[in-house]
Structure formats: structure tokens, C-alpha cells
Amino acid sequence: MEDVGTALAxxxxxxxxxxxxxxxxxADAERLAGVLKALADPARLRLLSLIQSAPEGEACVCDxxxxxxxxxxxxxxxxxxxxxxxLLEREKRGVWAYYRLVPSAIATIADLxxxxxxxxxxxxx
Amino acid sequence: MEDVGTALAxxxxxxxxxxxxxxxxxADAERLAGVLKALADPARLRLLSLIQSAPEGEACVCDxxxxxxxxxxxxxxxxxxxxxxxLLEREKRGVWAYYRLVPSAIATIADLxxxxxxxxxxxxx
DNA sequence: CGCTGATATGCAGGCGGGTCGATGCTGTTG
DNA sequence: CAACAGCATCGACCCGCCTGCATATCAGCG
Numbered sequence: 628m629e630d631v632g633t634a635l636a637x638x639x640x641x642x643x644x645x646x647x648x649x650x651x652x653x654a655d656a657e658r659l660a661g662v663l664k665a666l667a668d669p670a671r672l673r674l675l676s677l678i679q680s681a682p683e684g685e686a687c688v689c690d691x692x693x694x695x696x697x698x699x700x701x702x703x704x705x706x707x708x709x710x711x712x713x714l715l716e717r718e719k720r721g722v723w724a725y726y727r728l729v730p731s732a733i734a735t736i737a738d739l740x741x742x743x744x745x746x747x748x749x750x751x752x
Numbered sequence: 753m754e755d756v757g758t759a760l761a762x763x764x765x766x767x768x769x770x771x772x773x774x775x776x777x778x779a780d781a782e783r784l785a786g787v788l789k790a791l792a793d794p795a796r797l798r799l800l801s802l803i804q805s806a807p808e809g810e811a812c813v814c815d816x817x818x819x820x821x822x823x824x825x826x827x828x829x830x831x832x833x834x835x836x837x838x839l840l841e842r843e844k845r846g847v848w849a850y851y852r853l854v855p856s857a858i859a860t861i862a863d864l865x866x867x868x869x870x871x872x873x874x875x876x877x
Numbered sequence: 878c879g880c881t882g883a884t885a886t887g888c889a890g891g892c893g894g895g896t897c898g899a900t901g902c903t904g905t906t907g
Numbered sequence: 908c909a910a911c912a913g914c915a916t917c918g919a920c921c922c923g924c925c926t927g928c929a930t931a932t933c934a935g936c937g
Contacts (some may be wrong), residue, residue, distance in 0.1 A: 823896070825898080844903095
């Protein structure tokens, strides 16, 4: 599978209108679906929520295993998917790997989904 | 699987804060993931886009089969999933089944994803 | 330098989902 | 009433994904 992380960046480009007036292109649909697939999982949604609400806005794997009720490899797996989707960023400090939300990554997806009724489809570059 | 359509309605309730400050509950995560799963598919994203950009904002199955390049049963399958997710509504007129977007359904999902930075988490009921 | 703890990766089992062909159902038409 | 067209449902196949167990990797420590 290709890197989905770049997909989010490409979709923020002005020429792409996801659910706006024009019919979406196949490639754009696949890119957007790829990022949405990363979001469409209960464990990953809870991971994002847990990390965001963590003290410094960051959390390591050992902090996330217990509240999720999943094994450590499974949690690492989900964190990897979220990171490759461009939603999380990883920073290794010593033995621990700290994850934090990529600023406004989720908001970008929300903007892509929102029809052009209230928001401008083509934003100024 | 239970009906996901009601999930969207429940999540619009003010007491649910999806990716906001508080850690998301397991049940809420599963509901939100259910709706996102309906969105996280290239064919379904294109269906939503095609229907929205259709002349009257509605389209029947026979109009959607060709541009998608999928068989008619497959298209009906995707339309069913989108309808059960509360994103589409179906109206049968004669032999044809017309699908149209549920007003502001996608915008509701976008609101649920957006952190409380720009949007109010709790909206007036 | 070996040991321990925190993560990541490989592997395999099991389940859910996307797709299509065949079929059934319903309303229209001649 | 018979034939036909649009659509939904069924059954089946195949692929991808979620999960856990086992293992590898790496940093800190005694």
C-alpha cells in the first residue's frame, strides 16, 4: 500500500474539490477514502481522543494500552496506521515513543467533507 | 450489524463530544466509526459526489452504474449502505428509485470531527 | 557487557466487506 | 395478460483488516 500520509497533503491543494459541486475523480476518491479508512475504526478514534486529551497533548504506547483494552502490538499497529495517514506524529524520546496529533489534520478532513454551502470550495492560495 | 442510521442522529446530541476535550466513550467511538466506515470507500464517495452534482440533486441507480464502472447490484449495495448510514434518502417513483443527499448529514459528521477550536462543541438544541 | 523494559515487526487465524452473476419483485407497456 | 425494464436480494468468492502471540530491536542501567 502506498503512503497515505501524502494523500492528505495533496487533498489540501485547491484544485481538489472532494464533495463539492463537481463529480469527484477516482484518484481523489481513493485518496480521501484512504484517510477516512484510517479514521473509521473505534480503537483508532479512541486513540486520537486519548492522545488529544492527554496532559501535554501527547502519550506513549504504555499509556494507551490499558484504557483501550488491547494488546501492545495491536495498539502500536493502530498508531502506525494513524501516523501513516498523516493524523499523528511520532517522537521517540529515550525508550518511549510519544505520539501527538498533527495540528489541524482532522480539521482538514472535516473541511474536505463539508459541502460548499457554508465554506468556500476554492480557498485562496 | 445494527442500524447505523440512528447513530448519526444520536451523535448530534449535545452530550456527545467525539474528538473534543474529553476521552471518547467506547460506544460513541463505535457509532462514529460506523458512519465513517460508510464514507471510507471510493465508490461511495463518488456516489455521493455524483448524486449531489446531479441535475435535481437526485439520481437513480441506472444513472450511477455507468460512471462508476460497477455492476448494478454493487451500486445498489453501496446505496443501501449510505442510506442506512443516514447519508442518503431513497424515494421510489414508478420503476425508478431516486437517491438524494440527506441535508447537512455530511456536514454533521464534519462537525463531529472538528475539534472545538473553531466550532462550539455543544450546540444549542 | 548482559539484563530489563518499551516498541516495533512477523506471522497466522478469523471475520467482515466489496464485487459479481443469478434470481425475485414490482410497476410499466403493448 | 404477457413481456419487459429498473431495482433489490441472495449466494459465493476473494481480498484486506483487526487481533494476539511470538520475536526482534533498541535504549538505559547495574
